[in-house]
Amino acid sequence: MLDALTLDQIRTFVAVAGSGSFRAGASHLSRAQSGVSTAVANLEAQLGLLLFDRSGHRPKLTPQGEAILADARDILLRVDAMRARARGFGEDVELDLSIAVDTLFPVTVAGLAIAAMRRLHPSVTIRLSVEPLGGPLQALIEKRATLAIMVGEDFRDPRVVFEALAPVHQVAVVAPGHPLATLGSERQVEVSDIANHLQIVLADPTAQSQGRDFGVISPQTCRVNTQDAKHALIVTGVGWGRLPLWRVREDLESGRLVRLATKSLGRRSQLESESYLARRLDEPFGPAARSFVNALNLLVADRRA
Template sequence: MLDALTLDQLRTFVTVVDSGSFRSGAARLSRVQSAVSHAIANLEAELGLSLFDRSGHRPQLTGEGKALLANARDILLRVDAMRARARGLGEGVELELSLVVDTLFPIAKIGTALTAMRRDYPSVAIRLAVEPLGGPLTALLAGRSTLAVMAGENFRDPRVALEALCSIEVVAVAAADHPLAALTDGRAIGVAELADHLQIVQVDPTSLSKGRDFGVLSPQTSRVGSQDTKHAMILAGLGWGRLPLWQVERDLAEGRLVQLPAKDLGRQGRLHLEAYLAHRLDKPLGPAARAFSRALDQSSSPSL
C-alpha cells in the first residue's frame, strides 16, 4: 500500500541518485550500505516496481525510477518547506512580510535586504509594491503593508514611526536634443525658461496630496502614472522633469540626458531627499521585519 511509504525511504532514494551509488548514499546518510539497500528494496516493494537496474557495476535508474524521481524531490521539498514554516510559526515569525517602497528609492537595495532576510527566515512570503508620493504612507495606514520606505518630508502621520536610512539625490533632466539642453552652457536656467516647456510630472494615486503640487514649475504639464513612464517620456524629448540620480546616471554619462542647472530646483538642479523606513506604532514588528530593517540599514549607503 502506498500509505506505507515513508519520508525516510524517499530521502534515501533521492540521496542514492544524487550521490551515484548505494555506497556513497550510505556514507552521505551516515548509515551502513545494507540499511540503504533495505530501504530502497522496501520502497520498490511498496511501489510495485523497480527503481534501479542493479545488473551493472553501478545501479542505474530505470525508466520508472526516472519518472518518479521528480515526484520524490517535490514531496521532500514541500515537507522541508512545511517544517521551516512550522519552526517560524513556533518562533512567532510572520507568515508574510508586506512592503511598499517609494518610487524614488533604488529597488535593488530592497532586493539585497530581502535576500538577506530570507536567509534567516525562508518560510516568510513577500509582498512588494512600488508606489509614488503618498502611496507608501497610505498603504501603512490602511493596513496593506507592514513596512514602507518613504522619501522626503511631505507625508507624515503621528501614528507612524520613521527611521532615517539615507539620502536620495534627485536631478532635473531633459533629453540631449531638447531645447532646454542648449541652455546648459554654464549658466543657471531660470524658472521662466523652464515654464516655457512641458514638465513631466508624477501623479499621486492617493488623496494625500490633493490640492498640492510638488516641484511643479511649468503651467504646461504631462501627468504620468509611473516613474518608468516619466523616464521614458523625458528620454523621448517630450518634456523635462526630475528623476532620482540612480535611475538616470547612465543616461547622463552616455549623453542621452543632460542635467538642467536650475536653482529653483535645488543647487545645480539637484535636490537631496531623506529616505525613511516606516511602520505603524501600534503594529510591533516581527522577527522577519526586524531582520529586513537591519539589512536595509546596512545596504543603504549615506548617499545614493
C-alpha cells in the first residue's frame, strides 16, 4: 500500500498541518475542501495511521501525525531540491540576479564577484540589497533574493542551505574622547564599566530575531537601522559598539576610533564569525549565479591566503 502514496497526498497533509484546518489548507492549495479531506483520508488509510484527531473544533495532529509530519516535510524538501537541480542543468542565462548581503560582510568583495560574473554574462540585471541581522535570510524566504551572504549562525531555516565562505571580524570600538577610552588608558575596562554607557546596536527590520538580542551588554541602547548610522554615532562619541574590522581599519590606524581596552569582548576586543553563502533548497542556480559564486569563492580564498 505504501507504494501508492503520492506527492499530492503528502503536500496536502503538510498544508493542512501547517495551516491548522482542512478549510485553511484547501484555501492555501486553491482546492476544494472535500478534495483535501479525501486526500488526507486516503493517506491515513495507506499508512494505516490516524494522522489527525478530528474530535475537536479543529483537527489536531496525533502523536503519530507529528512524527509523520517531520518525514513528510523532509520528503518535500528533497523532491523540491531534485526538481531545482534538474531545472538548473538546462537553464538559460538569468535575466536578473538578486543578491542580499549582510551588513557585516564587505560589500566591495561582493561587488568584485559581480563584476567578474558580468564579464561572462553582461546582459544580466543585478539587484543588490545590504541588510542587517535576519534581513538576508528573510529575503531568501520571501524569494526577494536568489542568494544571500550571511554572517554568523543566529539565523537558520530548513529551506535554506549554507556554505561557509570566510571569517568576518568585529571590533568593539569607541571614539578617543569617550569616557570608556579615557578609562581604558588607565586600566582594563570591565563589563560593569561598559554597561554604564550607551551601546549603539543595529535593529533587525524583520521578525527573525523577535524577542532576542545579539551582543547587547548595556541596558542603555541606541538602535539604528544602518551600519552607516552606527558608525557615525560611534565616531562622534555618542556611544560604543561593535563594527566590522574591514570597515574601521582606517579609523583605527588614524586614531578616529580606538579599541575598547577590555578582555571581556574577545581578545583585543575582537570577535570572529563565519560568513556563509546561502540559497533556497528549491531554487536552482542559473549560469550567472554559478559564475558569481565561483568568483566569490576565489576572492575570499585570496583574502584568506
